[in-house]
Amino acid sequence: MSRRLLMCAGFAIGVSVAAPAAAGPLDHPGYPKAFSCSACHGFAGNSRSDAMPILAGQHAGYLKKALQDYAGGKRPSAEMEPYAKMAIELGVDDVASYFASQTRMPTASAIDRAAAERGKAASAVCAACHGPTGKGDAAKDMPDITGQPVGFLKNQLLLFKADKRSPGDAALMQPKAIIKGLPDDTLADLAAYYASQR
Amino acid sequence: MGVTRRTFIRTFTTGLALGATGALTGCAASMRGDFMPKAGKRVVVIGGGWGGATAAKYVRLGDPSIDVVMLEPNKQFISCPFSNLVLSGLRSLDSLTMGYDGLRKQGVKIVHAEAGAIEPDTKRVRVGEGYLQYDRLIVSPGIEFQWEQVEGLPAAKDRVLHAWKAGPQTVELAKQIQSMADGGVFVLTVPPIAYRCPPGPYERICQVAWYLKQNKPKSKVIVLDANQNIVSKTALFRAAWQAYPNIEYRPSSKIVKVDVGTREVATEIGDKVKYDVLNLIPPQRAGSIAVQSDLVGVDKRWCEVDHVTYESAKAKDVHVIGDSTIGLPVPKSGNIANAMGKISASAVVALLNGRPAPQMPPGNTCYSWVSDREAIAVVNSYRIASGKVVQIEQKLTPAQAVSVAQNAVGWAQSIWADVLS
Structure with a gap:
């Protein structure tokens, strides 16, 4: 049975309302390495709080540099240092490219x-x-x-x-x-x- | 003209939405048999707290073709983090109360009912007189209290406040503190580890001591700690308490008895302490559904899980997250529950689609308010090594600071949105 026919069969018995083909918001290879960040920096790095920076749409090279500076203690932050070390272990390029590829939603403050x-x-x-x-x-x-x-x-x-x-x-x-x-x-x-x- | 795919989908979506609404607004009487028949893949989530609500949302984000049903008796989410500020009058409970509409917008179907039992063999969750069928189940039931561990407590549990699940008890405890006479004694008891929110009791001590110092300078706070020392952020809390000479801290003072008639508590070592206002935080175990459904380990308290998928060590296709878990080197915190919600969601989506679960180590950020304007924080990051979560680093803020409190507010705003919208 073709995929399309299968999908139609699914609809007919009321299964699914969305096509699974398109890449979803969690499908970026950096997501499993960057998912922790949303607790402070918002979903996909679009912080909605006044204190936390927006990472979405930031230049990847800058994000990488910032994480390296935090991890090495050059940019002191008790909150960021452990996370930066984790990001570097997991793959800092993937983390940086995940946030760089997200569309920035300007601050709501x-x-x-x-x-x-x-x-x-x-x-x-x-x-x-x-x-x-x-x-x-x-x-x-x-x-x-x-x-x-x-x-x-x-x-x-x-x-x-x-x-x-x-x-x-x-x-x-x-x-x-x-x-x-x-x-x-x-x-x-x-x-x-x-x-x-x- | 034939029906286009888009209009077909739209029509069908409406039909589904109406169908779902019908099921969701039904009273208990309608929860008979298979009251929401499963058509495609379905994930049922038990509990709409930090872990469960996050998991429900992220399963939908990960694969919108998966039907997600969340069981949560409460109509609204109340944040435990920041609720100690209600006791000092710095926050209202309303400011910590949020609705579930954001999850509904993500397509999560919410049934405001309690899960009665889990039947892993038939993949069913009992609800009322009926059941829900699942392909994978995520259980996030939080904690329950071991009332029987303290003599006199089971009979007095409605009068002795824990305020350890933010809600009406939080407001009631704040009222009791406010109406206590100047010179009155506030007694707080800290349970033995493991319990929800390790630094929570010590933040509460700061908040009550701060309030009493401002408003009732002759009053004092007596802390009866079952543990040998302050469990979390020890040096930072010790430093903060320098500002509160009204705190009397007694370590290794496990409470074993309460007498609400004589307003007295007794410790394991035989000390008796009179109180005017008592906040007894009882010993804890995993939420009742986890115990009743035998998801707990030999200790009969907590649930062991796989460190990558959060699948229960006891039941197949059942994942347990949040404060109910044990065996990972992580605290029982809202931030960890949120992380486990995302990790278990990714695992469940991958496994239901025939892919291996990704390796996603959690992280933890935990703020504690030590006055009306200053906070401290501890941050932990982790890696997964040979299938087990291990810590990379723990870091504490160097000192209490207003800037840390500003970050605490930012964290709260961001993570509440991450959980609920």
Whole structure:
């Protein structure tokens, strides 16, 4: 019996309503290695909380670098270090490509439009690396920060300012110097601006 | 014009939906015989908590051709994580109460009834006077209390609060704490391991001590811990308790008797302690259905499972997840139950489609609030080696912090959605 006939037979007795042929949301080879992440980062990496970053649609190279930095303690985080080590054991390329291949749903957290406007006006210093709207640069492992939660972005900027994110990383000395020169209010405005970008 | 495949499917979907609605809204009287006849592949899930609800959703995500029926007596999901904040007045129970509509949107059929018995030989779950047929069963019944372990408790179990299953007891305990006189004694008893949520009692101690310090400065918290020391996040809780001189912690003080008349509890070593408000967290075992259906091991308490598929060591095609399990080096936490829900769902989908189950080690993130604004966390990651789950690493936050509490809120929002929508 052909597959189609089998399916029709199934329908006739009321079995199945969906064709099994198309790849489903769990069929990516990275899913069994990345499934733990959704507890904090949301299904398919689309975090719906203000504190947790969206991983969906992030550049794979950047995700890999971030996981390696967490695992090695270069980017200190008690929460991320054990998971990063697990991701590396399981296959960091599969994990990174799983999230990179997901469609980003921009943050659902509230964005202050006036703050976003002020942030846009202050964003020229960020554009050199992150691009004019924050899409980043896959070739340089520069993250896509568009549509990320405001709280997450603001928190990261404050960690950079206090040199608590990747402390001592030579590659980050220049951006940290820029951020240190900005008042906290401006950092909040920048967070609102990039959160509002699509 | 012939019926196109799409309209045929749509018509059929409507028909199925109506049929399902008819079955689901039926009262117990309609649960006779095979009350929801199985046509194609079917997974039945017992329990709509952190494990069961996640498993039901992820089976549907993994293969939408599989019919998923979830049995859960409660109409709403109430989160145990964060419920200690209800005791300190920082959260309402309403803010921890969520519906099951998200699961229905994923196509999960929910029957608000209790599973009566599991019959692995005929692949049936007894419900009311009828039964449901399954191809694979996922059992996530949580914990039940061993009332008989404490003298006087079986007769007084409606008056002695555990508040260890978030719900009306949580609200009642909060009221008792609020109405206790300044100078009153709050006694909390910690059961011997293994029990649900290892750091939970110690977070509760922080929350009650914080509340009393603010509102009833002459009151104190006496902790009678059956264990030799704080079970989880030990040093971090010890540090947090520095802020609460109103805590009197007594390790190795297993409770053996309660007298609600004299308002007194007695420990194994003969200490007697008077209380004004008592929170007795009894010893625990797997949920009743697991015990009644003989899924528990020789200890008659917990269920042994395969570390890759979560199939029961006792019954074929029956998978057990969540707090009811034992033998894995993981805590009985909501995060682990959520992970086991996803892992068992992938295993069940693969096995029903003739494929081997993927190897998916769990991970655990666990936050505890130590004041109104600061939290601590422990994180565990695991690998599967020779078919067994083993820990890769455990990491604790270096100190209590507001930033950790912010992450706790983010975790809760994300994982509630992962379980329910």
